[in-house]
Amino acid sequence: MQSYHIFSDCALINGAIYFGLSVLCVFIIMAFAGLSVVAERKVCAYIQGRWGPNRTAIAVVEDIPFVGNFLKKNGLMQLAADGLKFLLKEDPLPKHVKKIWYMLAPVMALAPVLIVAGVIPFGVYWQDGRAYPVSIANIDISLLVALAVGGLGVYGAIMAGWSSNSKYPYLGAMRAAAQVISYELAMGLSVLPVILMASYNGVSALSIFEIAKMQSGDVWLCMLQPLSALIFLVALFAETNRLPFDMAESETDFVSGYHTEYGSFKFGLFFVGEYGHVVVGSALFIALFLGGWDPLPGCDWPSSWGIVSTLLSVATFLVKVAFMVVFFIWIRWTVPRFRNDQVMTLGWKCLVPLAALNFVAYLIYTSIA
Amino acid sequence: MxxxxxxxxxxxxxxxxxxxxxxxxxxxxxxxxxxxxxxxxxxxxxxxxxxxxxxxxxxxxxxxxxxxxxxxxxxxxxxxxxxxxxxxxxxxxxxxxxxxxxxxxxxxxxxxxxxxxxxxxLANINAYGACLLTKFILPLQVVGVLLLAAVVGVVAIAKPEARGKHKSDML
CATH class of the missing domain: 1.20.120.1200 (NADH-ubiquinone/plastoquinone oxidoreductase chain 6, subunit NuoJ)
Known part of the structure; x- marks a missing residue:
């Protein structure tokens, strides 16, 4: 198993290049997370018939013709204001918290997301007639890595709720734990048919890249496995703690849920962690079910174009991620929040049995056909 | 390193x-x-x-x-x-x-x-699965039984707290 591309014979230079690429990957995820914050405010404003942020402006930048006005109208300078606010505000450390866990929790909320981003195939490149993913690490069990490490993100919420030593965060953390336990099961079960399908096609079945490549120039898996895709998507909403599943935060019952006691940059990390999770989760969904870097079902970027195709594939993937993020936001401002018991009922009595049935049905289908 | x-x-x-x-x-x-x-x-x-x-x-x-x-x-x-x-x-x-x-x-x-x-x-996941369900089938079954015993044990430990209380007293 060659898990990485060798750029140079010198291990040090190779390592430096990989370090640079990882930083670039983190920047891309962070940029997407930041832009999704703006998109959230803008999309929700349009859904509610408002304009959203369109006044904030930095004095000098505002005066640049066209660009300044564009940034101002689209709320992009609001993003800078929000970010700086998190950075510059006083960083409170309440007296009653358990300090180590309290400080560790925001890191635990963001770090797994950035790790998972390392195995996402953002595109494809060809070398000696073989396709390789445009990702930091090309490992053949990347799907398992994504599910395993992505699941660790909830420890951020749990640690925050526990260490805050206060009622609402605590209840939020308990809900987060219950929710993740129930929906991770459904998520794992829902990808089983996909893994099985990939393994019938003789490819490394637990690799996100191989599963995405299988759909390249073919029908997308969301058409072949619609139920799997639906269950995965619902579980993804639950995993990322997005409305209608944001039981852990649920500001109508819990003030602000698990991060009630947090302020300034620590809260900012939770915030970025949530949007980062949305971005990486979208990327995962696209690679598994929405054809990866293909523009349309049944049509792909030809390998004969070389580097042009590679750039186009990355661009296609990022555009799809952007669409997926807007879809996440759209759902959030359309569907009201569930009650906690409804979330549990949906998870255990609907999604888990459906996912299991789907898997068994696919098993029966393949053994007959 | x-x-x-x-x-x-x-x-x-x-x-x-x-x-x-x-x-x-x-x-x-x-x-x-x-x-x-x-x-x-x-x-x-x-x-x-x-x-x-x-x-x-x-x-x-x-x-x-x-x-x-x-x-x-x-x-x-x-x-x-x-x-x-x-x-x-x-x-x-x-x-x-x-x-x-x-x-x-x-x-x-x-x-x-x-x-x-x-x-x-490991060659691939298929080989791993085949190995698990043929060569190591007995340990797999034993582990399953052990886990079942653990689940029953947990229920037995957690239950007496709630026993005897009226249903409406519970959360």
Missing amino acids: QDVLYYVFCAMLVGGALGVIIIRDFVNSAMSMLLSMLGAAGLMLLMHAYFAAFIMVSVYGGAVMVLFVFVVMLIGDKLEQRHWGKRLALFVVWALLCALSGVFVPSLLDGAPRPMPSAGV
Whole structure:
């Protein structure tokens, strides 16, 4: 198993290049997370018939013709204001918290997301007639890595709720734990048919890249496995703690849920962690079910174009991620929040049995056909 | 680099494992277990057992979370009560553990350096599954029965708290 591309014979230079690429990957995820914050405010404003942020402006930048006005109208300078606010505000450390866990929790909320981003195939490149993913690490069990490490993100919420030593965060953390336990099961079960399908096609079945490549120039898996895709998507909403599943935060019952006691940059990390999770989760969904870097079902970027195709594939993937993020936001401002018991009922009595049935049905289908 | 990582993961593993039994706060103890699991997964990565490593994170990471919820729900943040009987029991357990490790792994005592064991590269998942369901079918079944026993045990332990109370008293 060659898990990485060798750029140079010198291990040090190779390592430096990989370090640079990882930083670039983190920047891309962070940029997407930041832009999704703006998109959230803008999309929700349009859904509610408002304009959203369109006044904030930095004095000098505002005066640049066209660009300044564009940034101002689209709320992009609001993003800078929000970010700086998190950075510059006083960083409170309440007296009653358990300090180590309290400080560790925001890191635990963001770090797994950035790790998972390392195995996402953002595109494809060809070398000696073989396709390789445009990702930091090309490992053949990347799907398992994504599910395993992505699941660790909830420890951020749990640690925050526990260490805050206060009622609402605590209840939020308990809900987060219950929710993740129930929906991770459904998520794992829902990808089983996909893994099985990939393994019938003789490819490394637990690799996100191989599963995405299988759909390249073919029908997308969301058409072949619609139920799997639906269950995965619902579980993804639950995993990322997005409305209608944001039981852990649920500001109508819990003030602000698990991060009630947090302020300034620590809260900012939770915030970025949530949007980062949305971005990486979208990327995962696209690679598994929405054809990866293909523009349309049944049509792909030809390998004969070389580097042009590679750039186009990355661009296609990022555009799809952007669409997926807007879809996440759209759902959030359309569907009201569930009650906690409804979330549990949906998870255990609907999604888990459906996912299991789907898997068994696919098993029966393949053994007959 | 590998050596540094090896010592970091070893420190996580051993430190976490010690934390589980030494720290008196139950939640910190559960979190040490998570640290220990992550350290073990890291060591497996160094041994090129990628599949086992991430299964470790996936299964035990989730398991620790369940444990966490159980601890918080059943015990809360009460500290464990000190009792001389418990100390005696702990002493006996430690003595037995030392004796056991001395008997089963006598080579540990000489302290000589050894090469890192290699965990055999797995061809693919299909081979792994086939292996699990043919060659290792008996251990698999035994583990299943053990887990079932554990589940029944947990229900038995957790139940008496609620027994006898009227349903409306419960949350």
